Amino acid sequence: MVALAAAIVWEGRARFFGAPPPPPSPINVPIPTEPIAIGESAIRGVLSAPVAIIEYADFECGSCAQFALVVEPGLLREYVDKGRVLVAFKHFPLQSHPGARNAARAAWCASQQGKFWEMRDKLFRFRGGLEDSDIEAAAQAVGLDMALFNFCRATVEADQQVQRDKAEGERLKVPGTPTFFVGRVMPDHRVQVTDAIVGPTSTEGLQGALRRLFGK
Numbered sequence: 001m002v003a004l005a006a007a008i009v010w011e012g013r014a015r016f017f018g019a020p021p022p023p024p025s026p027i028n029v030p031i032p033t034e035p036i037a038i039g040e041s042a043i044r045g046v047l048s049a050p051v052a053i054i055e056y057a058d059f060e061c062g063s064c065a066q067f068a069l070v071v072e073p074g075l076l077r078e079y080v081d082k083g084r085v086l087v088a089f090k091h092f093p094l095q096s097h098p099g100a101r102n103a104a105r106a107a108w109c110a111s112q113q114g115k116f117w118e119m120r121d122k123l124f125r126f127r128g129g130l131e132d133s134d135i136e137a138a139a140q141a142v143g144l145d146m147a148l149f150n151f152c153r154a155t156v157e158a159d160q161q162v163q164r165d166k167a168e169g170e171r172l173k174v175p176g177t178p179t180f181f182v183g184r185v186m187p188d189h190r191v192q193v194t195d196a197i198v199g200p201t202s203t204e205g206l207q208g209a210l211r212r213l214f215g216k
Contacts, residue, residue: 027198029179032172035190036181038088040161042107042116044076045086051079051184051213052191053206054088056169058177059104060097063199065124067178071203079210086185089120091165092177099130102153104162106135109152110144118142182209 036054053075057064072087079085091108093100103123110119122138123130139149152158169179175198183193195209 027175029175029196029198030173031196032181032193035186035192036168036172036183037190039189040164041088041090042111042120043086043088044117045080046083047086047185047189049080049083049086049185051085051182051210052088053085054090054181054183054191054193056090056092056165056174056177056179058092058094058097058100059107059120059123060100060130061094061177064178068121068124074203075206084214085210088191089116090169091162092169092174092179093162093166094177097129099134101159101162102132103130103135104165105153105158106139106149108158108161109149110139110142112152113144113148115142115144119144180206182206182213184213 038052038054041054055064055067057068075085075087080087091104093104107116107119107123110116119138119142122141123135126134126138136146139146172181178199180195180197181191181193182195182197183191185191194213197205197209
């Protein structure tokens with residue numbers, strides 16, 4: 001967590017002062033021995049893809065926003081749009097980010113109207129803490145039925161879905177966000193993980209894992 005926090009601080013300083021961030025210290029995450037289920041997660045790509053990237057993310061995490069808005073589009077073009085890789089999103093709101101859990105519930109409710117990825121991107125475009133007004137503005141911008149959306153946000157089910165992801169991440173010893181597990185998709189749509197990567201700000205770590213899986 002300390003190394004990840006340092007990388008985020010330096011990332012912010014680089015935007016203001018032009019100083020290149022130092023390379024982040026590697027954070028070791030154990031490779032899960034049991035496959036990870038993705039059946040209830042938001043999925044980008046086709047389920048027939050042989051390889052999956054599972055992301056645990058927080059909506060108030062600057063590095064998560066950087067990945068979603070800057071890094072991920074290249075991976076989508078090269079791998080996801082070609083049916084080679086699918087991306088699964090799991091919620092991991094941090095206690096240090098007071099608006100993250102509320103945003104996670106909102107994103108799950110957007111998924112119930114088929115608008116998860118649009119909502120995710122809108123939420124990541126807000127900087128700083130996410131207020132309820134920001135979440136409502138994002139929901140309106142992506143065209144959600146606001147009555148259904150607000151009803152959903154108040155349900156126990158929305159909170160349970162977020163908590164299920166968070167508890168799973170804690171069992172997997174996710175140290176911070178974003179954390180990625182990369183592996184092969186099994187016939188039952190669970191993922192046998194081969195690589196765990198924490199907080200990449202470029203495609204290097206993920207592409208290295210993908211190249212090993214595809215034998216290139």
